[in-house]
Amino acid sequence: MLRRTIERLLPFSWRDLAATVGIIGLAALLCAALKPISDSDFHVPLIFVLAVLMVSLATDGYLFGVLSSVIAVLGVNIVFTYPYFQMDFSMTGYPLTFLCMFAVSIITCTLTSRVRKSEKVKAEAEREKMRANLLRAISHDFRTPLTGMIGATNVVLENGDHLSEAEKTALLTGARNDAEWLIHMVENLLSITRIDADSGAELHKEPQAVEEVLGEAVSRFHRQYPAFRVEIRIPEEPLFVEMDATLIEQVLINLLINAAIHGHTADTAVVSVESGAEQVSVSVEDNGEGIRKELLPHLFDEYGARNARERENRNMGIGLSVCSTIVKAHGGQMHAENPPGGGARFTFTLPHSAAQMGGSDYGIET
Amino acid sequence: MALRPKILVAEDEERIVGFISAVLTANGYDVITAGSGKETRSMLASHCPDLVLLDLGLPDMDGMDIIRSTREWTQLPIVVVTARDGERDKVAALDAGADDYITKPFGTHELLARIRTALRHARGSASSDALSASGIFTAGRLTIDYNKRWVLVDGENVHLTQNEYKIVSLLGLHAGKVLTYDYILKSIWGPSASGDNQVLRVHMANIRRKIERSPAEPEFIFTEVGVGYRIVEGDN
Numbered sequence: 001m002l003r004r005t006i007e008r009l010l011p012f013s014w015r016d017l018a019a020t021v022g023i024i025g026l027a028a029l030l031c032a033a034l035k036p037i038s039d040s041d042f043h044v045p046l047i048f049v050l051a052v053l054m055v056s057l058a059t060d061g062y063l064f065g066v067l068s069s070v071i072a073v074l075g076v077n078i079v080f081t082y083p084y085f086q087m088d089f090s091m092t093g094y095p096l097t098f099l100c101m102f103a104v105s106i107i108t109c110t111l112t113s114r115v116r117k118s119e120k121v122k123a124e125a126e127r128e129k130m131r132a133n134l135l136r137a138i139s140h141d142f143r144t145p146l147t148g149m150i151g152a153t154n155v156v157l158e159n160g161d162h163l164s165e166a167e168k169t170a171l172l173t174g175a176r177n178d179a180e181w182l183i184h185m186v187e188n189l190l191s192i193t194r195i196d197a198d199s200g201a202e203l204h205k206e207p208q209a210v211e212e213v214l215g216e217a218v219s220r221f222h223r224q225y226p227a228f229r230v231e232i233r234i235p236e237e238p239l240f241v242e243m244d245a246t247l248i249e250q251v252l253i254n255l256l257i258n259a260a261i262h263g264h265t266a267d268t269a270v271v272s273v274e275s276g277a278e279q280v281s282v283s284v285e286d287n288g289e290g291i292r293k294e295l296l297p298h299l300f301d302e303y304g305a306r307n308a309r310e311r312e313n314r315n316m317g318i319g320l321s322v323c324s325t326i327v328k329a330h331g332g333q334m335h336a337e338n339p340p341g342g343g344a345r346f347t348f349t350l351p352h353s354a355a356q357m358g359g360s361d362y363g364i365e366t
Numbered sequence: 367m368a369l370r371p372k373i374l375v376a377e378d379e380e381r382i383v384g385f386i387s388a389v390l391t392a393n394g395y396d397v398i399t400a401g402s403g404k405e406t407r408s409m410l411a412s413h414c415p416d417l418v419l420l421d422l423g424l425p426d427m428d429g430m431d432i433i434r435s436t437r438e439w440t441q442l443p444i445v446v447v448t449a450r451d452g453e454r455d456k457v458a459a460l461d462a463g464a465d466d467y468i469t470k471p472f473g474t475h476e477l478l479a480r481i482r483t484a485l486r487h488a489r490g491s492a493s494s495d496a497l498s499a500s501g502i503f504t505a506g507r508l509t510i511d512y513n514k515r516w517v518l519v520d521g522e523n524v525h526l527t528q529n530e531y532k533i534v535s536l537l538g539l540h541a542g543k544v545l546t547y548d549y550i551l552k553s554i555w556g557p558s559a560s561g562d563n564q565v566l567r568v569h570m571a572n573i574r575r576k577i578e579r580s581p582a583e584p585e586f587i588f589t590e591v592g593v594g595y596r597i598v599e600g601d602n
């Protein structure tokens with residue numbers, strides 16, 4: 001308990017030590033430089049007070065602030081004021097200088113730590129708020145399909161005798177589609193937790209053949225939307241890019257599902273891969289209605305997510321912000337546009353793998 | 367009446383047990399169930415099922431331990447049930463001796479296909495029917511001729527390199543089953559092969575360019591990202 005308090009009040013770090021030494025050193029140099037051109041020692045205590053103030057500001061906790069005030073007091077007394085290189089306790093006002101320096105350092109340290117703490121609290125509150133918003137949004141989004149599923153299955157269970165086979169099939173199909181949508185959203189949420197830096201989760205990056213990841217994403221998508229056509233255009237040469245395959249697969253599936261659901265009139269998506277000098281860009285283009293202009297600038301942010309939800313565009317918001325989070329974590333970028341020929345096009349980039357084939361030491365990167 | 371294969375469903379979620387049992391019973395299997403690792407072990411010993419469908423997340427025991435301890439005394443097929451983002455679990459389970467895996471949530475179609483494949487492989491070469499009789503594997507347009515050591519697509523000889531042929535023929539021997547990167551590497555380059563999947567991926571990219579119409583939409587050899595490869599089940 002005591003030790004923890006001491007550690008909290010007097011945290012030690014080499015960075016802070018370096019800052020302290022640097023600032024005090026500068027002050028000493030300045031005094032030494034001023035000495036030949038000034039015949040009074042009047043400026044010395046002032047320069048050191050300033051130094052103590054700066055150290056207290058630049059470092060964490062009380063340790064270095066207090067330490068620097070002690071050094072400053074001794075420095076002023078011994079080195080820079082008459083009689084030089086001697087301790088002189090008979091100087092008038094000496095105890096006052098000492099006390100002043102001490103007070104300056106402690107007050108500054110207190111203020112600095114207080115400001116830092118409140119900043120941290122603010123950032124935490126912000127994150128907490130985002131999390132709460134996301135949770136609320138998700139719960140809201142989940143309620144609709146769940147209500148539908150309960151309703152449909154209840155009708156079949158309780159009034160099954162009065163329903164035709166076709167009606168029963170329709171109800172159950174609806175329930176299954178809702179459940180599939182829910183599981184897709186859960187995968188999305190799991191993806192987010194995988195790259196949430198706070199939880200210490202890490203990307204599992206490895207060079208992957210783009211065609212393999214793409215192939216699996218499309219086949220998963222087709223299991224849910226068998227009638228939706230997907231055309232794939234990849235370069236002739238096999239292309240290897242460093243990525244977390246499960247997450248990039250998720251991005252592709254999200255974009256394809258978006259095309260299928262939000263493209264409205266869309267029945268085909270073209271997935272094309274282009275390899276540039278520094279990055280690979282992957283785009284998913286559908287032949288649907290395109291993205292509404294007012295939504296375009298906000299597609300990947302919180303506002304977009306909220307707005308899309310308000311317009312009953314289930315999934316679009318969360319799905320896309322998951323995509324952009326994943327792509328950003330890979331060091332790539334994502335953008336959306338309405339190409340001139342109609343439809344919507346989403347493009348994301350991934351930086352080329354630094355390690356080309358042959359190496360075997362593909363460490364896990366954070 | 368033909369003997370119905372007996373399947374042990376080791377799963378602790380009652381609803382999932384319910385639906386799996388219904389599907390399996392409707393498709394000509396006998397089902398017994400176990401809700402815990404301990405129960406699974408004793409059922410395995412006392413009922414001698416033909417196959418076990420094992421959930422890796424049983425409450426009382428690590429799934430890997432169950433696989434390992436089962437493999438100590440029997441080769442009965444084990445199909446593992448895992449979550450989608452558990453690549454490492456999948457690979458670990460396969461390496462520990464599981465025959466195949468299926469990812470939650472799965473469709474009935476997929477479930478039945480996995481079980482069929484695992485049961486067929488368990489019956490061994492004796493009835494790996496057409497293949498062992500004729501030395502020829504066929505799946506739609508694809509033919510692997512083990513006697514002549516060549517691969518045909520639409521009756522045309524595909525010119526594969528030595529290693530490419532070895533990979534395709536190995537997959538063909540285990541048709542329908544996923545083979546891990548590690549297993550393929552060790553089978554072809556020997557036990558001292560480095561754990562570098564990249565070599566295999568490059569070979570696979572070349573193979574696909576020779577046998578598939580579109581490498582990203584494979585008809586014959588599928589990727590299980592992060593785990594390995596699987597070739598389509600043969601005809602019959």
